[in-house]
Each structure stands twice: as structure tokens, then as C-alpha cells.
Amino acid sequence: MRLVACLFLFIFIHFVEALREPFVVLPTAIRWRAENSITVIPREWSKIPLNIEVFITAKENILSLSEQLFFETRKISDLGSSHTFTFNSSHQPDAIEYGIKVSVTGHKDYYTVLYGVSNLKTISIQTDKGYYRPGESINVRILPINGENQLYKSDLKISLVNPQGFNVITNTVKIPEKLTRFLQAKFDIPEFSPHGFWSISVKPTNSSLPWMFSSLRIRVQDYSLPKFFIKMEINEIQAEDKIKITVIAKYFHGQPVRGSVFVVCGSQTQLLAGNVSFIF
Known part of the structure; x- marks a missing residue:
């Protein structure tokens, strides 16, 4: 009897260990106030029909409790195809992290945590020229684009960075709701600034993730225009x-x-x- 019980326990443990997670394709982070999507692909050995459940929670800050953001169940009757779940984060406050749980019949549950980030896709930065003397002004044009290829409307932090990587000047720019063109900014290079490659750095005020930064390099030096x-x-x-x-x-x-x-x-x-x- 004891041998049968041990054999049954071994088979059960082996079966549990053999379970594998489904294939889950995730974004790098969850974008605030925007549509996000998760794709789930059951493994080939799955038996149909099966159920796919996607459960997403949002945590606004370190001390707050997680709240449900999205839940959906689908019954699948065919294999070999991907299943995309789309959800919108606009009806919840901006969260620092999102818990993602995916349950598929016959699979091990998949769980991970993603950061919450601003809905900023790219920032185009232009200056009126590429070379400047110490004491000159830099006129900057900025075009921020969100994930829907529309103008990004949240605040930006713009910095003038010296060759040593120190932020010499930092301004917070509030983007007007009715903005329809390039955002204008201006920096005055200090009179006795060191020569070298400086940069204009732009990032969202509500994110410090490195991939949300954009920068443009300029040259500061004394020069004479050719005759x-x-x-x-x-x-x-x-x-x-x-x-x-x-x-x-x-x-x-x-x-x-x-x-x-x-x-x-x-x-x-x-x-x-x-x-x-x-x-x-």
C-alpha cells in the first residue's frame, strides 16, 4: 500500500513539474491612458476545448493595495492561433506597476509584473544650429508623439547637459492642451562654459526610465565663421x-x-x- 502511495505521489509530482507555461507576448511596459495588448498562445500539446483567463491588477504606489484593472475569460476550440487581449488603462490612476496573470487549461499559470510608463512613443528635438559659442542662446524645437501617433500632451522636463553629464539648466514645460505644432524652448549657455559636446535632454516628468529619454548633441566652442x-x-x-x-x-x-x-x-x-x- 505504501509503495502504491509513493508511486502515485511520484507520478503527481512529475505531472506538475511537466506542466509548462503558455507562450505570452507582452509589451515592455504598460502605457498610461492608452490601449495595451497581451497575446497568449497555448502550447501545441494542449487539449481542446480550453479556457484562457487574463487577470491584470494595478498598484498606484508602493504602499497601496493592488486593484483589478482587467479580467477576461475566453473558451478556445482551436489550436495553433494566437489570442490577443486588449485593455485600456485610462479609467485607472497611473500605476507604478501592473501584475499580469495568465491561466490556460492544462498549463502552469504565468505571472509577471510590468512597470507603468507614460504614453510617449518618441520625441523629435531640433536646434537652430549645431555649433554654439559660450554665452549664446540655443533655440530648441520639440515634437513629442504618443503611442497613437498624436501629439503628447503631458508635461516634459528639458535639460541642458554639459560634457561631464551634469544638468546645468532644467526646465519643466507644461504642454498646452491646444498645442498643434512644435513646442518651443530656449537655453542660454553660461559665459564661461567648458568646450565640448553638450546635449539637450528631454523626458516625461512622470518617468525616470532610461528608454523614455531623448537627447540631441550639440558642440560648444569658440569659432570664427569663414570669410x-x-x-x-x-x-x-x-x-x-x-x-x-x-x-x-x-x-x-x-x-x-x-x-x-x-x-x-x-x-x-x-x-x-x-x-x-x-x-x-
């Missing part, structure tokens, strides 16, 4: 109050200069703000 030559051609005058001129600016090696031209009409050439204006 270039200007040639101006006056075309034939066709009217007394109109004159057509052509201004050509090239560097000494022949490459054209890109920029704008300021022309003032008068009786002589004069100096305006350190620049020669051609006056006719």
Missing part, C-alpha cells in the same frame, strides 16, 4: 520705381553660402549693426 565673397549684379532697369538685382555669395573654394540678404536702397553705402548694407 566669403559677395557679388552683386544689377539687371536692366525696366521701371523707375523697381530694380532687379542678383546677389551671389560664395566661399573662397566656390561653395555657395546659405542665408539671407539685407538690402537697403539709398544714395550711399553705410554700416548697419556691423554689417555693410548696399545702398543705391
Whole structure:
């Protein structure tokens, strides 16, 4: 009798250990105020019909209790196909972590915990130029995009970072609800800043996860702009109050200069703000 009991216990333990979890495809993290999805694939040896249960809890902070966010049960009658469960996190406060439990008939329960993150997909950062002198201003344009490819509307933290990785200036930018274009920002580089590669860093205010950061590198150094030559051609005058001129600016090696031209009409050439204006 004892031998039969031991044999039965061995078979039971072996059967439990042989159970394996289903295949579960998860996002890197659960995005706040957005749709998220989980895909479950039963293993090939499963017997049909079977049930799939997905149970998700949300924990707002370390001291709070977990609350149910999502629960769904499906009865499956075919194998070899994936089953996607979609849920929306908008009707719950932003949580720091989410518990994911997946139960499939004939499988070992699958359980894991995912972080909660801002619904930010990407941040495009542009500056008005790539090289700056100490003391100059940096004009920045920022385009944040959420997971639905719409403008991201939550607050952002923007920092000017020196070559040693220290945040010299950090500003919190509140994004207007009616924003429909690039967000504008401006930094003044300190006068006696060290030369080297600096960066503009942007991240959501409600997340410190490294993959939520975006940055753009710029160069800070003293530099002199190369000299270039200007040639101006006056075309034939066709009217007394109109004159057509052509201004050509090239560097000494022949490459054209890109920029704008300021022309003032008068009786002589004069100096305006350190620049020669051609006056006719």
C-alpha cells in the first residue's frame, strides 16, 4: 500500500513539474491612458476545448493595495492561433506597476509584473544650429508623439547637459492642451562654459526610465565663421520705381553660402549693426 502511495505521489509530482507555461507576448511596459495588448498562445500539446483567463491588477504606489484593472475569460476550440487581449488603462490612476496573470487549461499559470510608463512613443528635438559659442542662446524645437501617433500632451522636463553629464539648466514645460505644432524652448549657455559636446535632454516628468529619454548633441566652442565673397549684379532697369538685382555669395573654394540678404536702397553705402548694407 505504501509503495502504491509513493508511486502515485511520484507520478503527481512529475505531472506538475511537466506542466509548462503558455507562450505570452507582452509589451515592455504598460502605457498610461492608452490601449495595451497581451497575446497568449497555448502550447501545441494542449487539449481542446480550453479556457484562457487574463487577470491584470494595478498598484498606484508602493504602499497601496493592488486593484483589478482587467479580467477576461475566453473558451478556445482551436489550436495553433494566437489570442490577443486588449485593455485600456485610462479609467485607472497611473500605476507604478501592473501584475499580469495568465491561466490556460492544462498549463502552469504565468505571472509577471510590468512597470507603468507614460504614453510617449518618441520625441523629435531640433536646434537652430549645431555649433554654439559660450554665452549664446540655443533655440530648441520639440515634437513629442504618443503611442497613437498624436501629439503628447503631458508635461516634459528639458535639460541642458554639459560634457561631464551634469544638468546645468532644467526646465519643466507644461504642454498646452491646444498645442498643434512644435513646442518651443530656449537655453542660454553660461559665459564661461567648458568646450565640448553638450546635449539637450528631454523626458516625461512622470518617468525616470532610461528608454523614455531623448537627447540631441550639440558642440560648444569658440569659432570664427569663414570669410566669403559677395557679388552683386544689377539687371536692366525696366521701371523707375523697381530694380532687379542678383546677389551671389560664395566661399573662397566656390561653395555657395546659405542665408539671407539685407538690402537697403539709398544714395550711399553705410554700416548697419556691423554689417555693410548696399545702398543705391
